Amino acid sequence: MSQKHPVIAVTGSSGAGTSTVKTSFEHIFQRERLNVAVVEGDSFHRYDRESMKQAVEESEKGGGRPISHFGPEANEFEKLEELFRSYGQSGSGEIRLYLHNEQEAQPYNQKPGTFTPWKSIQPGTDLLFYEGLHGGVKSDTADVSQYVDLLVGVVPIVNLEWIQKIYRDTAARGYSAEAVTHTILRRMHDYVHYITPQFSRTHVNFQRVPTVDTSNPFIARDIPTLDESMVVIRFRDHRGADFPYLLNMISGSFMSRPNTIVVPGGKMGMAIELILTPLILDLVAKSKK
Secondary structure, eight states: OOSSSOEEEEEOOTTSOHHHHHHHHHHHHHHTTOOEEEEEGGGGBSSOHHHHHHHHHHHHGGGOOOOOTTSGGGBOHHHHHHHHHHHHHHSOOEEOOEEOSHHHHGGGTOOTTEEOOOEEOOTTOSEEEEEESOTTOBOSSOBGGGGOSEEEEEOOOHHHHHHHHHHHHHHTTOOOHHHHHHHHHHTHHHIIIIIGGGGGTOSEEEEEEESSOOSOGGGOOSOOOGGGEEEEEEESSGGGOOHHHHHHHSTTOEEEETTEEEEEGGGHHHHHHHHHHHHHHHHHHHHHO
């Protein structure tokens, strides 16, 4: 980790809601006028869209264990580790973009589902912000987490995570419910071995727990709203949190353990900003000394 060039990562699996947390971070960066190098986790996939389809088909031949976007076979963990290490030392590193759709691809005159060329981060940024699947991942060949100064986990209970993924992929991406269910099953080995262990390494976890029945996520008609949820926030080091202040500021919150505060789901964005703003500003202040 670096005192000079901070690295902040938000990590969570597909459908976990990391994009919602990313919005809260953007509010903090804008309000505090921070110049941030933003990195999307998808840009460190190993294959473009068409090549990934072929790689999955090849891996499933003969009953073999399929590869997935959760695991090392389909990702450049070593390059992500090198980016975090390099940025922490010099404030720069190699990044690229994954172009998800026509709108993103058009300015680059490329097809959706492809990558832009690698390029160096421009000097002068205050910090690096990563949002994606693997901000705290470890594998046999890489340890990304060792170079992260602030690691934040976004971890809805697994049934809610699956509901969000099924709803998003069927409504927004046109997949059938059966196809999305197959993807969930195909990814399960990598989910257990590479996604969930990250949440034991995070500095802060935000886990959304619905207060409505989600016992069968595969027949759910809609996603429970924030107001139909509570958010369990766990700190790795409770000494870094001002719990009396948070309890006073967030109506309806309570402590469930010495390192855990529970807040109403509708207060999630507010809680993120109250908790993370001082942590981010502390990192930036130390980097400028």
